[in-house]
Amino acid sequence: MTTCALYTSYESTEPWLLEFSRQFPHLNVQDWQHIANPEHVKYGIVWKPTQAFFERFPNLTTLFNLGAGVDALLSNPAVPKHVEIYRIEDGGMAAQMNQYFSYFLLHYYRDMDRYQQQKQQKQWQVLPFKPASTFSVGILGLGQLGAQLAQHLQSYGFDVAGWSRNKKQLQGVSSYAGAEELEGFLKRTDALCCLLPLTPDTQGILNRHNMSQLPRGSVVINAGRGQHLVVEDLLELLDENHLRGAVIDVFEQEPLPKEHQLWQHPKVMMTPHSSAQSEYPPCVKKIGNTLQAIIDNKNPSGLVDRCRGY
Ligand code: NDP
Ligand code: OXD
Secondary structure: OOEEEEEEOOOOOHHHHHHHHHHOOOOEEEEHHHOOOHHHOOEEEEEOOOHHHHHHOOOOOEEEEOOOOOHHHHOOOOOOOOOEEEOOOOOOHHHHHHHHHHHHHHHHHOOHHHHHHHHHOOOOOOOOOOOHHHOEEEEEOOOHHHHHHHHHHHHHOOEEEEEEOOOOOOOOOEEEEOHHHHHHHHHOOOEEEEOOOOOOOOOOOEOHHHHHOOOOOEEEEEOOOHHHEOHHHHHHHHHOOOEEEEEEOOOOOOOOOOOOHHHHOOOEEEOOOOOOOOOHHHHHHHHHHHHHHHHOOOOOOOEOOOOOOO
């Protein structure tokens, strides 16, 4: 029987174990602390495992990351270099991201921030109508999540573009690729949505230089990773009124320290890394099927390219 060691850093392992036993009763997925013969375990199913996990399982060959982003695993020195890493592709998160970004994009497109300000001043004034096609949304990252978001946003009639490493053919989406096309992409973007993985190339991409290329009055929404955003640069651009507002879901330090100035900023909306969460049934299905394909010597999708960093 194939034994897999399950490690979830902050949530209970119980719902995952139940879902694995429901969908894949022949896989012996167990809480990592309750495994009798750890030296026989080749497969780990993990979210942010500590060094103790790797010390307990010296013969791992494969890790299944319980989320989409693998930055925490790739920067963890305890993860052996020879271990292959598979990540969750979608796992129910694309639909949640669509809801999350739609909510905030509609907030700005329909001037809800401005109407809230007017309310505070007891001001009754209808703002001019703007066709949705004049609202340009730019998505940084057109992968599993960004590509589905790009398709979804078209139902509102927004003018949608995306930026990735390689050019994409997505119906109705203007595709920009590579560092040389970033400036052109930013210059046409009223609402910048970040769904990039954190890599050495993307760290700090939401910096003063890049965000200044956005037209005056643009907004920034970051659900990638906290390290994409240079918070001081964002605050300056908000205070200079170059940017109209920002939504931040991910932070360099989570939870965000109580004394951080972001908590107070009137133009910043925040959520606690909750834009999308791995859903048990689709994630378990994906991991179980991937593991079966590995055992059958097939090449399943979701393998992380360590050189690329995602
Ligand atoms: P994918 O790997 O499927 O997509 C990544 C996209 O980013 C690809 O389009 C890729 O381009 C592009 N990209 C990567 N590096 C560069 C670069 N240097 N220049 C330009 N484009 C680049 O990832 P997912 O869509 O599954 O997830 C994206 C990220 O979203 C995760 O890594 C994670 O950080 C974040 N996330 C956040 C969550 C939250 O709750 N806040 C939940 C889930 C994910 P190409 O297609 O050409 O390779
Ligand atoms: C993920 C996340 O990467 O939840 O899946 O941040």
